Amino acid sequence: xxxxxxEKLTAAQKLVAQCDRCGTCLTVCPLFGSKDIESSxxxxxxxxxxxLASGGLEPTKxxxxxxxxxxxxxxxxxxxxxxxxxxxxxxxxxxxxxxxAGGASLKYKIVGGVMGSPLMVKMGALGLSIMRKLGxxxxxxxxxxxxxxxxxxxxxxxxxxxxxxxxxxxxxxxxDKNSRVAYFKGCGMQILFPEAAAQTMxxxxxxxxxxxxxxVCCGLPHLAHxxxxxxxxxxxxxxxxxxDVDIVVSDCASCSGTLKHIASHFADDPxxxxxxxxxxxxxxxxTEYLAKAGYVPRQTNNAVITYHDPCHLVRGxxxxxxxxxxxxxxxxxxxMKDADVCCGGAGSFFLDYPEISDSIIDKKRLNIEATGxxxxxxxxxxxxxxxxxxxxxxxxxxxLHISQVV
Amino acid sequence: xxxxxAILSKLRAxxxxxxxxxxxxxxxxxxxxxxxxxxxxxxxxxxxxxxxxTAEVSAVMKIAFEHGIPVTxxxxxxxxxxxxxxxxGGIVLTLDRMTDILELDEKNMxxxxxxxxRTMDLYDFCARKGLFYPPDPASWKYxxxxxxxxENAGGMRAVKYGVTSNYVMGLEVxxxxxxxxxxxxxxxxxxxxxxxxxxxxxSEGTLAVVTKAILRLIPMPAKRGVMQVFFPSLxxxxxxxxxxxxxxxxxxxxxxxxxxxxxxxxxxxxLKLDPATKACLIIEVDGPDEASLNQQAEAIAKVVAENxxxxxxxxxxxxxxxxxxxxxxxxSSAVAATAPNRLGEDISVPRDAFPxxxxxxxxxxxxxxxxxxxxxxxxDGNLHPSVLCDLSDPEQxxxxxxxxxxxxxxxxxxxxxxxxxxxxxxxxxxxxxxxxGEAGVAALKSIKQALDPKGILNPGxxx
Numbered sequence: 001x002x003x004x005x006x007e008k009l010t011a012a013q014k015l016v017a018q019c020d021r022c023g024t025c026l027t028v029c030p031l032f033g034s035k036d037i038e039s040s041x042x043x044x045x046x047x048x049x050x051x052l053a054s055g056g057l058e059p060t061k062x063x064x065x066x067x068x069x070x071x072x073x074x075x076x077x078x079x080x081x082x083x084x085x086x087x088x089x090x091x092x093x094x095x096x097x098x099x100x101a102g103g104a105s106l107k108y109k110i111v112g113g114v115m116g117s118p119l120m121v122k123m124g125a126l127g128l129s130i131m132r133k134l135g136x137x138x139x140x141x142x143x144x145x146x147x148x149x150x151x152x153x154x155x156x157x158x159x160x161x162x163x164x165x166x167x168x169x170x171x172x173x174x175x176d177k178n179s180r181v182a183y184f185k186g187c188g189m190q191i192l193f194p195e196a197a198a199q200t201m202x203x204x205x206x207x208x209x210x211x212x213x214x215x216v217c218c219g220l221p222h223l224a225h226x227x228x229x230x231x232x233x234x235x236x237x238x239x240x241x242x243x244d245v246d247i248v249v250s251d252c253a254s255c256s257g258t259l260k261h262i263a264s265h266f267a268d269d270p271x272x273x274x275x276x277x278x279x280x281x282x283x284x285x286x287t288e289y290l291a292k293a294g295y296v297p298r299q300t301n302n303a304v305i306t307y308h309d310p311c312h313l314v315r316g317x318x319x320x321x322x323x324x325x326x327x328x329x330x331x332x333x334x335x336m337k338d339a340d341v342c343c344g345g346a347g348s349f350f351l352d353y354p355e356i357s358d359s360i361i362d363k364k365r366l367n368i369e370a371t372g373x374x375x376x377x378x379x380x381x382x383x384x385x386x387x388x389x390x391x392x393x394x395x396x397x398x399x400l401h402i403s404q405v406v
Numbered sequence: 407x408x409x410x411x412a413i414l415s416k417l418r419a420x421x422x423x424x425x426x427x428x429x430x431x432x433x434x435x436x437x438x439x440x441x442x443x444x445x446x447x448x449x450x451x452x453x454x455x456x457x458x459x460t461a462e463v464s465a466v467m468k469i470a471f472e473h474g475i476p477v478t479x480x481x482x483x484x485x486x487x488x489x490x491x492x493x494x495g496g497i498v499l500t501l502d503r504m505t506d507i508l509e510l511d512e513k514n515m516x517x518x519x520x521x522x523x524r525t526m527d528l529y530d531f532c533a534r535k536g537l538f539y540p541p542d543p544a545s546w547k548y549x550x551x552x553x554x555x556x557e558n559a560g561g562m563r564a565v566k567y568g569v570t571s572n573y574v575m576g577l578e579v580x581x582x583x584x585x586x587x588x589x590x591x592x593x594x595x596x597x598x599x600x601x602x603x604x605x606x607x608x609s610e611g612t613l614a615v616v617t618k619a620i621l622r623l624i625p626m627p628a629k630r631g632v633m634q635v636f637f638p639s640l641x642x643x644x645x646x647x648x649x650x651x652x653x654x655x656x657x658x659x660x661x662x663x664x665x666x667x668x669x670x671x672x673x674x675x676x677l678k679l680d681p682a683t684k685a686c687l688i689i690e691v692d693g694p695d696e697a698s699l700n701q702q703a704e705a706i707a708k709v710v711a712e713n714x715x716x717x718x719x720x721x722x723x724x725x726x727x728x729x730x731x732x733x734x735x736x737x738s739s740a741v742a743a744t745a746p747n748r749l750g751e752d753i754s755v756p757r758d759a760f761p762x763x764x765x766x767x768x769x770x771x772x773x774x775x776x777x778x779x780x781x782x783x784x785x786d787g788n789l790h791p792s793v794l795c796d797l798s799d800p801e802q803x804x805x806x807x808x809x810x811x812x813x814x815x816x817x818x819x820x821x822x823x824x825x826x827x828x829x830x831x832x833x834x835x836x837x838x839x840x841x842x843g844e845a846g847v848a849a850l851k852s853i854k855q856a857l858d859p860k861g862i863l864n865p866g867x868x869x
Contacts, residue, residue: 018742021440023484023548027524036502037427038435038483047438047445048431056446062431081739 005099012092013053016046018082025076025086030342031069034359039066042076042086049093059097067093071349072224073342074315091223098226181208181289182245184238184259186252187217188381189401196384196401200251200286203403207293210249213241218250218258221347235262236272239279248279251286251403253310253380254347257317259283285313287322287379287402297330297406305331305405306373308364308387309340310380326406327377334371338363343386350386357386365390368397377402408496409452413473417455417497420465425503427454436498439483439490440545441833442749442797449491451478451498458503460578460586460617467615468584470497476865477582479611481522481553484545486750487831489557489610493866499615501552507531508618514592515623516575521552521616525559528621538626540567543827544738552616558608560827562690562734565651565785566658569827571607573622579606579614582858592620605853610829611864613857627692630658631699632727633706635687636680636716640664640780643685644761646713647784651757655705659690661734662784664764666777667792671733671740683716687784688734734781738792741779745794749806751813755822757787766816767791774809776802788826814840830868838869 025042026032032041039048048066051057072087080086183204189197204210215238219231239262242248250256260283266276284292305327313319320340327333344350344360368376368390376387379402387399418426427433433450443449452475457463470477476496483490492498504520507528511517517532517539525539525546532539542561543549549559555577560569576590590596590603606614637643640662647660663671663686672679687710691702707718721727742748755763764780767789771778782789791813795806814824814837824834824841839847847869854861 017746018739020742020748021438021483022545023440023482026482027548037432039431044435048434051434051445051448054446056448057431057434060431062429066431081736082742083739 005096008092008096008099009053012049012089012096015085015089015092016049019043019046019050019080019084019086020082021047022081024079024081028075028079030071030073030075030344030360031356033363034344034356040069042080042084045070045090046084046086049089052093059100064094064097067097068225069353071311071342071344071346073311073346075311075340075342078315094224094226095228179208179247180245181210181247181249182242183210183212184218184242184248184250184252184255184283185212185215186250186255186381188254189252193381193384193401196381196404197251199401200249200403203286203290203295203298203406204249206298207290207295211245215241218252218255220254220258223258224347232265235265235276238262239272239275242279242282243275246282247284247289248282249284249286249289251379251401253285253312253316254382256283256285256288257312260317285317285319285322285379287313287326288317288319290326290406291322295326295406297326299330301331303331303375303405304334304371304373305375305377306334306336306368306371307339308336308343308368308376308378308383310378310383311340311342311346313379314340323377323379323402326402330406331375334373336367336371336373336376338367343383343390345380345382345386347382358389361386361390362393365394369394373397375400375405377405408473408475413469413475414453416469417453417466420469421455421457421462425456425458427456436480436483436500437492439480439485439488441486441488441491441831442747443488443491443832449493450495451492452495454498454500456500456503460504460580463499463501463580463615463617464584464586466497466499466584467580467582470862471583471860474860474862476862477615478864479552479556479615481550481556482524482545482548484549485553485557485831486752486828487825487833489829489831489864489867490553491832493832496862501615501617502550504552504617510535510537511592512537515625516592516620517623518618518620519551520618521550521555523551525549525551525554532623533626536626537623539573539621539623541570541573543570551619551621555607555616555619556609556611557829558827560783560786560788562659562661562783564783564788564827565660566656566692567624571604574603574607574619575622576620577603577606577616578618579616581614582860582863586617587614590620608829610831610867612854612867613863615863627658628694629696629699630690630692631703632721632730633689633691633703634717634719634721634730634733635689635710636683637685637687637710638682638714638716640685640764641761642714643687644764644784646687646710646715648757649709649713650706651785653705653709655702655709657689657702657706657785658692659688660783660785661688662686662760662782663688663734663737664780666779667737667741667781670744670779671736674736674740674743675733677733680716686733688730737781741781741792741794744779745777746796746798747794747806749793749795749810751791751793751810752788752825752828753791753813753817753822754786754788754824754826755817755820757785759820759822760784760787760789763789763816763820763822766820767813770809770812770816774805774812776806776809778809778813783826786826787822811837832867835867835869 021043029041038044070090074087076086216234219234222230260280263277263280266272343364344357350357376399391399434448436454437448437450476494478492478498480490480498480500501521504522507519509518529539540563542563543559554570558571578588643662665684693699703720721730767778777794779792793806793809795802797803
C-alpha cells in the first residue's frame with residue numbers, strides 16, 4: 001500500500017538507523033570504485049538521508065542527484081555488517097523527494113510513460129528494428145540500442161564439427177503437465193532484445209505450452225524513480241492478468257525480482273494482500289524454472305562461456321547456481337572474477353551517468369577477457385546492453401542472453 | 407569563510423580543480439566519521455582537498471600554514487572517536503588517493519607504502535610473498551594504513567603479535583608548515599635522536615600528516631587453527647587465558663565473549679546454547695605445521711579443563727573454522743541489532759584486571775538499568791563494552807553518556823586506560839586529565855606547541 005509522503009522519509013530513516021558509518025560499503029560499491037567520493041557509497045547516502053530527516057540538509061538539487069546516483073545493486077547490503085538496506089531506503093527517499101520537491105524528473109517520466117504502455121513498448125521494438133535496418137543504432141545515445149547478435153550467429157560460430165555429434169535430445173520435462181505456465185513479456189526484452197525473447201518462448205515451448213498476455217511493465221523503473229502511484233497501478237493490472245496461471249516466468253532479472261516483491265508492497269493492503277501474495281509466489285526467473293523443470297540445453301558445443309550475475313538475480317533472488325549449471329551443460333564454462341559486481345547498467349543509470357557507467361563496464365570487460373571466453377551470458381536486458389558495449393569495445397567475445405545459448 | 411577565492415585558486419593549482427570539493431553536500435560528506443558524534447549540526451569543513459603526492463600534501467600545508475587554516479587529515483573515516491571530524495572547519499585533507507605500495511624488501515622483510523593503502527590490500531600483497539603484516543584492526547578491510555598509524559590501531563592478534571606501532575620502522579610525514587620529514591628507517595637498532603617515529607604513531611593527526619610508512623613484516627605462519635571454548639563464568643575464561651600465557655602457550659587470538667553478547671549472537675544465528683554457558687572464548691593458534699597446532703591445541707585443552715570449561719571444540723574443516731569465526735565477527739552487529747543504538751567503547755586494562763573490570767561493568771549495568779554487552783581481547787586486556795540504548799529518548803541519551811563516563815572511571819580505577827586502539831579524538835577528551843594527570847596533559851601540549859606552533863593540525867582533539 002502507498003505510504004504517506006512523510007512516512008516514507010521516516011521509513012527510509014528507520015532502514016538506515018543501524019548504519020554506524022564503519023565504511024565497509026566503500027570497498028564494494030561499484031560507484032565508489034569509479035568516483036571515490038563520500039556521497040557515492042552507501043555510508044554517504046545513508047548519512048545524507050539521516051541529515052535530511054533531521055533537518056541538517058535541505059532537499060536540494062545536489063541531494064536529489066546524490067540519491068539518484070545509486071545502482072540499487074545491493075552489493076553494500078550484502079557486505080554490510082548490519083545488513084542496512086540502502087537500496088530500499090534510496091527508493092523510499094527518491095519517492096519522498098519527488099513528492100516534496102517537484103515530482104519525478106521529466107526524463108524518468110518519459111521512460112516510465114513508454115514502459116507503462118504496452119503499445120509504446122511495441123512501438124519501441126519496432127523503432128529499434130527500423131533503426132537496426134537503417135544502421136542507425138550506432139547513433140543511439142551511449143549504446144542504448146544494441147547490435148544484434150543472434151542465436152543463429154551463435155550456432156553458426158560454435159556448432160562446428162566438435163559439436164555435431166553431441167546434439168542432445170529433447171529435454172525431458174519434470175514439470176507437472178497440468179502446470180499452466182505464462183511468459184511475462186518484459187519491456188527491456190521486447191524493446192531491445194526481441195530475438196532473445198523469441199528464444200525464451202522457444203525454450204519454454206520445449207517443456208510446456210507457454211501462454212502470453214498483454215501484460216504491462218513490472219513497474220520497477222517507476223518504483224526506482226519516484227513514480228510509486230504508477231507502480232501500484234501496473235502491479236494490480238499484472239496481478240489481474242495472470243490470476244488463471246500457475247507459474248509466471250520472466251527472462252529479465254529485474255522483472256522476476258520485482259514480481260516476487262510485489263507481495264511485500266501490498267502487505268498492508270487488505271483488498272490486494274492475498275492476490276498479490278499469490279501472484280508473487282508464481283513468479284520465477286527463467287533459469288529457476290528451467291532448473292526446476294529439469295531442462296537440458298538444446299545442444300552442446302565448443303564455446304567457452306562465462307556468466308555475469310545480474311544484481312537482481314544474485315542478490316535480488318539468490319539465483320547463482322541455476323544459470324551456471326545450464327551453461328556448464330552446453331559449453332565450457334569459466335567463472336570470471338567479480339562476476340556478481342554490477343555492470344553499471346542499472347536501468348537507466350547508464351544514460352544518466354555515461355562516464356561512470358563506462359568505467360564500471362570497462363572493469364567487467366577486462367574480467368571477461370581474462371577468462372578467454374567466446375561468449376558472456378547474462379539474464380537481464382539491462383546488463384546485456386552494457387555487455388554488448390563491452391563486447392564491441394573488446395572484439396574478443398560476444399554477449400548473449402541465456403535463452404539464446406541454452 | 408576564512409578561505410577566500412585567492413587561496414582556493416592556489417589549492418586548486420596544487421591538486422587539480424576536481425580534487426578540491428566545495429559543494430555543500432560534499433562538505434557534509436566529509437564532516438563525520440564512524441564515531442557516535444551526531445551528524446547534525448554537521449561539522450562541515452570549508453573545503454575537501456585530495457592530494458595525490460607528498461609534494462602536493464606539502465604544498466597544501468604551506469598554504470594552510472601561511473593563512474592559519476585548520477587542516478584535518480582523513481583516511482577512510484572509519485575511526486571511532488571523531489579523529490577525522492573537522493571540528494574547526496578549514497580543510498579536510500584526504501590521503502585516500504595515495505594508494506601505492508612502493509617497495510617490498512624481501513631480504514629485510516619490510517614494505518614501504520603510501521598512507522592511503524587499505525590495510526587488507528597491504529596484507530594480501532605481502533601474503534602473496536609469504537610475508538605477514540599482523541596488525542588486524544576489525545576495520546582492516548576498509549581502513550587505511552595512514553589511519554591505522556595515526557590511531558595506533560590494534561586488533562585481535564595483538565596478544566601474540568602486538569599492535570601497529572610494533573611494525574612501524576619509519577615514516578615520511580609532512581609537518582604543519584609543509585616541511586617533509588623522514589623518521590626512522592630500515593635499521594632495526596636505531597637510537598639516533600628522539601624516536602620521532604613512535605611519537606607520531608598514535609598522535610591522531612595532531613602532530614604531522616603521515617604520507618608514507620616503512621613497515622616491518624614477519625614470515626607468514628604456515629598453519630592456523632581455531633578453537634571454541636564455553637565457560638560457566640567469565641572469570642574462568644579469563645583465568646584460562648592467563649594460565650595459558652604464563653605457561654608460554656601464546657595463542658595468536660584469544661577473544662572473550664560475555665553472556666549478553668552470546669545471547670545476541672545465538673538469537674541472530676539460531677544457535678542453541680547450554681544455559682549454564684556464561685562466557686565463550688575463541689582461540690586461534692598458528693605455527694609451522696599441523697603437529698605444532700595439535701601440540702598447542704592439546705596444551706590448551708588441558709588448561710581450559712583446569713579452568714572449568716563446559717565444552718571445547720576444535721574446528722576440523724575450513725567450514726567449521728569459518729563458522730567459529732562468524733560468531734566473533736558477527737558480534738558487533740548482532741549486539742547492535744538488539745537495541746536501537748549502541749555506544750561501543752574501547753578501554754584497556756592490565757590483563758589480570760580483566761575479570762574485575764567486567765564485574766564492575768556488570769554492576770554498572772544493573773545500577774543504571776542499561777544493558778552492557780562485553781567482548782574483547784582477553785589476552786591483552788582490551789575490552790569493548792557496548793552500552794545498549796535508545797538515543798532518541800533524551801533521558802536515555804543522557805544516562806547512556808553518563809554510563810560511558812563511568813566506564814572510563816572503572817578502567818582507570820582498576821589501573822587501566824581510556825583507549826586500547828581507538829584513540830581519544832573528541833569523544834574521550836573530557837577524561838584525558840583523569841587518565842594522564844595535569845603534568846601528562848601539559849607534556850602533550852608542549853610537544854604539540856613545538857611541532858605545530860599555530861595549532862592548525864587537527865585542532866580540538868585529544869584534550
